[in-house]
Amino acid sequence: MSTLHVLSHSPFGDHRLASCLRVLGNKDALLLCGDAIYALQPGSAPFAQLQAAGLKLFALAEDLQARGLQAPDWTKTIDYPAFVELSIQHDKVNSWL
Template identity: 70%
Template sequence: MSTLHVLSHSPFGDERLNSCLRLLGSADAVLLSGDAVYALQPGTAPFAALEGRRIPLFVLTEDAQARAVNVPDWAELVDYPGFVELSIRHDKVNSWL
């Protein structure tokens, strides 16, 4: 069973990202939206944690653009219809509120 984990909070204010990464299953994926896209700032601990895991990582295009965050080639940009498709493709969606 696969889960899409949706993160929207900054990884610098709490431990949601780290908690999520600890719970990932082999078929799971992560979608960064809102301030969670700041995890992709090179040279930071969140960036290293994501890069080192090589998990299916998706980033909401609009949020990355709004925050001027460059998305590395190991993450995939998706728009809102792509977000819906990811939600359908996975058995469950877990929003880390």
């Protein structure tokens, strides 16, 4: 059973990212959107955590563009139709509200 975890809050305001990383299973994936995109700032602690985690990581292209960031090569950039497809591919979707 796989879960798509959707994170939209800044990793600098609370501990949702760390909590999410603790519960991710080997078949799970993580989608960063909204202010969670800031976790992809090179040189930041969240960036290092994500890089070391070796997980299936996705980022919403629109949110990357809005924040002037680029996804590292270990992150797949997707659009909204791909987000829907990704949601269908997983058994559950967990939004970290």
